[in-house]
Amino acid sequence: MNYRRPLIAAIALSLVAAAGFLVYKKSDAGKNTDPSSGNPAESSAPIAAVSAEILNGPEQLLAAYRKIIVLLADEKNLSSKEKAAANQVGQSLFHENLARLEKINEQQRQLQTQPVAQREASYDALLAYIESGKDLYDADRLAFREVLLSLQKQVAVEQTLPAIKVHKRISEDLTALDDIEKQYDQELKDIFSRFDSRAIQPKRERWDDYLAHLRGIYTREQIMKDYGVIVPYVPTAEVAAQDAKENKEASKSSEIFGNGLPPKTVVLSFDDGPHPRYTAEIAAILKQYNVPAVFFEVGKNIGNVNAQGKESLGNNAKISRDLLAAGYALGNHSYSHALLSKQTGNSLHDEITQTDQLLKAVDAKRSPLFRFPYGARNKEGMELLSSLGLRSVMWNIDSLDWADPVPSSIADRVLSSVSKEQRGIILFHDIHERSIKALPLVLDKLIADGYSFAGWDGKEFTVSKDNKPSTEKTSVSTGYQNSWAVVIGINDYAKWPKLQYAVQDAKAIRDTLVNRFGFSSDKVLTLSNGEATRNNIMALFHDKLAHAQLKKDDRVFVFFAGHGATRKLSSGRNLGYIIPVDSDPDQLASDAIPMTDLQNIAESLNAKHVLFVMDACYSGLGLTRGGGSSNFLRENAKRMGRQMLTAGGADQMVADGGPNGHSIFTWTLLQALSGKADLNGDGMITATELAAYIAPAVSSVSQQTPAFGSLPGSEGGEFVFELPTETEFLSAQTSQLPADAIAMNTKLDNGRKAEVAENSGSSGGTITIKNLQGEEQKIATPKQADASTRQLAQRANDKGLQLYKEKQYQEAEKAFTEALKYRPDFGLAANNLGFVYYKQEKYAEAARWFENTLQIDASRAIAYLNLGDARAHLGETEKAKKAYNSFLELAPNNPNVPYVREQLKKLG
Structure with a gap:
């Protein structure tokens, strides 16, 4: 092609x-x-x-x-x-x-x-x-x-x-x-x-x-020449001095500049709206972070003023009113976004006053702020603003979101400029989808770095207590550049008892990292059975990872499934070991790998976050801390993290016999990573959340007591998994868990709830688990994260999908219903609700929801297939055939085509 x-x-x-x-x-x-x-x-x-x-x-x-x-x-x-x-x-x-x-x-x-x-x-x-x-x-x-x-x-x-x-x-x-x-x-x-x-x-x-x-x-x-611009040569010292003098005089005027703000203070500004789609989404993000902003609006986007001077508001005026109601300031950005530095007389006057007239028609509480399009102003324009009681607002940090098509690049530019300026008015535009994607990246980092956000109080930009960013919001941007993993599984020990499930556990973890969390397959380094010698394991860390030239924003995930052991030293202190395939039980000190070596490896890796998950039981590594708060998570991007989660303590046997050929610990880990460990519903799973989910769950169904903590030298950073958004439209081909897996998950969930209730006691939002020395520690459970209605709808849908796979149909029905309450136009949830009805043999209800799905998004082929099945069960042959044929037209290469053709043949 x-x-x-x-x-x-x-x-x-x-x-x-x-x-x-x-x-x-x-x-x-x-x-x-x-x-x-x-x-x-x-x-x-x-x-x-x-x-x-x-x-x-x-x-x-x-x-x-x-x-x-x-x-x-x-x-x-x-x-x-x-x-x-x-x-x-x-x-x-x-x-x-x-x-x-x-x-x-x-x-x-x-x-x-x-x-x-x-x-x-x-x-x-x-x-x-x-x-x-x-x-x-x-x-x-x-x-x-x-x-x-x-x-x-x-x-x-x-x-x-x-x-x-x-x-x-x-x-x-x-x-x-x-x-x-x-x-x-x-x-x-x-x-x-x-x-x-x-x-x-x-x-x-x-x-x-x-x-x-x-x-x-x-x-x-x-x-630039084509647009009448030629940049002059570098000015002489005299000209430079004159420019500096003029800039100094301008800063004393009524014009507002970003460099006049207090240190570590920023103002968020958005130009060119209101936009029928994007402005509301920008406002929802700002509300989620509880930060103020000013929106400089173009008059023609709000309405128009006729030849007789009578204003008429358009549909977008409601968006402007909603912004004011939410506490944001509205500013004037001219009527047509003309280059006002080249305008004079009536045309200049109308560009400014007509928009002011429209803003006053929206609400008299509009602010007296004005921003010249392109920042291009002339003396006449400034004098006109003064006579009208308006103030010009410039910016010193340009996101360039109007030019840059890549959200992360926009965010990096803003953060770099803020770091250099240490204060300022940031220019965004609320007319781009990419601005919506970049804004949370910017806000997460600025809040983590302790910046304040100023809002317009009617006289000036100030930071008020009400404008303090939400410290309860716990969503964390991963911000990783590269994701690396070392995955090791050993069944066939020569001198230790053989294991059954370790290799299968390692394979499942590798597949989850690659297929669910987007780790590049060439960056997931694996060893199994005979490959997992002591020399090969150490070479992975010292040679392959070292030669990979890890960067400071990389993460490294280490999974080991095999034997572990504990040896008491002459000092009386315990020392834990992981056991390579070639280790001799009588030569533990020389053949095995002590936890102290892993600690040294963790400290030597040039990566932001490292997490060891060890499906082996041992003791002997003192940990420094094991919890976190939302404030702590806010600074996650700049803190190094070195953490470890183990399956159990000294002299405990790893419990095999989990579903699908896994140990109980690894099965629980896989379920945690499927979304169950997202305890605060922010779409992220931190290492602490993994421990808070896994430890009480595993303890409730086995004799193991998983342990967790941060390695000495850790600065408090958290390893983070970002959950992918579930986009699956349920159908008869959607896989569900087998009976033994559902039974195990039920035990894990019920057991975990009981353990948490028993161990929390009067501590409220804490969970008691072990550290690697076998001592008790309390982990603070994260508070529920704030979210937009779109995010809440997605989370409810994701939860419903998980419940469906466990055949908890009534609970799944509630979850999909909740998703649709947040977003009535959520076609994915509408289809999934219909299919839950279908599985409960409520075919008429199912058909209605499949039809609702197609009204929301008529291109969803799978909804036609589902509708055909529901109509066939209802005996509505012609309607079923029509739905099946629509599916064939839309998805002629779909794997379900043979099934649909067979159904059509049965219907005659």
Whole structure:
């Protein structure tokens, strides 16, 4: 498949259709695809005949995106004046593209009025070019996310099967864009896999290759020159002194600058809204963190003012009112986002006053804050603000979220600038999906570093007690650069009793790390049975990990399943050992690996967090601490962590006989990592949460007493697993746990609850477990995390999926119902609720919920399959056949196709 053909033709085809041309797929050449037309020749126009004028708009869209990247590619090497000039030109390009996108959206809306065949052909041609444009780089595709989102929304209105297929195709393309984003998010170190089911095929291209390609087309100097900007040479000392004097005088004016804030204080500001989708999500994140912000709004996004001076508010005005009701400040960002430094007279006056009039119509409590578009102001504009009682607000930290397509890069830029400035007004925009993704990364780090957030109090930006970030919020961003693991399992000991399940345990842990938590398979180092000699184990740590050049933001997970032993030293102190496959019981001191060696290894590894999980029983390593608080978790990103969790204490036998060929300890660990150890519901599992879940559960069903703590030298950091979001639509093919696994989980859950209730006593939110010396310690259980309604809905759905797999249908029904209360439009939960009804043989209720799913998201093929099954059970043959056929149309290559064809044959 070709990838490198310009994407401009993709959007051009939308314009072609709106202009009245009929677009054909090549395979349809010569056919009349419009039944309303009698003459194929009169109803078609070959793509080759599309005029250059029609292609011009989309070409400019892609070209402007590329120019922005070229302008800002070397931002770190630019002088302050060069950077300011490049930013101003870049923002001009960006806002021109906003206008182009709106025009394209309007042309897509007009496409809805075209004949069906013409509309479908246009959709197909549009998506084909996006997916396989010959000269299109992956990074180019990121520029068209909003085009796809808009098209997806418009297609969703149609309920025809062809439109549903297009909706599904767009969804797959958007998913592929997420993968492209992750490619650059991981600094281009991982190579994309191929996704046969997706139309967009990510390639193996580096960002540097893409940038080199763009530099072959554009230069920064020419772009800026085209926009009337030439950066002067480095000024003389006299000019520099004059500039400094002018800046000093400006800082004394009524204008507000970020460098005037107190140390370690920031103001969050968001420009260009309100946006019908993204502004509310930004506000939800801010509420979750309990931090203030100011939103500088563009007047035309709120409403309009007619020639008689009468204002009229639009649909977005409700968003503005909601922001005010939530305690955020609203500021003026001009009416049309014009370059006000080049405006004078009535045009300048109207740009400022019309938006102020609209903001007052929203609510008289609007703030007197004004931000010049692009930060470009002139003397007349400043005087006009003064006469109107408005104050200009600048910024000193630019996220560049309007230019940078990668959220982690945006976050890194902001954090680096804040670290340098130590205070400031941060510029974001509430009109980008990427800003939503970057914002939590920024807030987590700033709060961890002790920054305060200032809000507008009516006179100035101040930090109030009410604006103090929530210390109870315990969501932790992992922030790991690379994830490494050492996984060892030994059954076939030569001189120690053989074990049954250790190798199977190690394999399951490896699969979980790779398949569930995204560890790269080449970074999971494994040894089993005869490979796990003392020399080989030590070589993994001292050679392979050392040669891997671990970085300070890496994590290392170590799992050992095998024998452990404890030896009492002459001092009376116990020393624990792990037993390699070639160890002699009579030569423990020389053949085995003492815990002190593991402690030294842990301290020597150049990684942020290291966690040892040992499915072996021993004692003999003093631990320094074993708990944490939400405040402690906030600083997790900057604290080194070295922790260990063991299956039991000295002279205790590891309990094999768990489900699926696992020891009880490893089975419980696997269940914990499936989500059960997320005790506070924040989507993260810390090492402390693992211990708090596993220790009482294992103790309740065996003679083992798992132990946990931090190794000496640890600075209090927590190893963190970030749970993946569950996206499975339940169906008859969804796997469930076997009877013995369900029985064991029931024992573990019930036993754990009893142990926790007994051991907590009057301590409330604490759990009593052992350290490696066999002494009791108390671990504080984390408090329930705050979350947005979207997050709460996802957590409820994830819980329901877990309960379904354990065949707890009534509890799963409650969980999916809860998810839908948080988000009534949550198609995933709607389908899953329907399938729980189906499993309980409530077929009519199931069918209703499958139909609800399809109303929410008509492209979900699996919901048609489920609906067909439910209708068949109800004896509604024709409805069942219709649903099955829709499934076949949407998913012709799905593994369930043979089953569906068999069902259709039975229905006749």
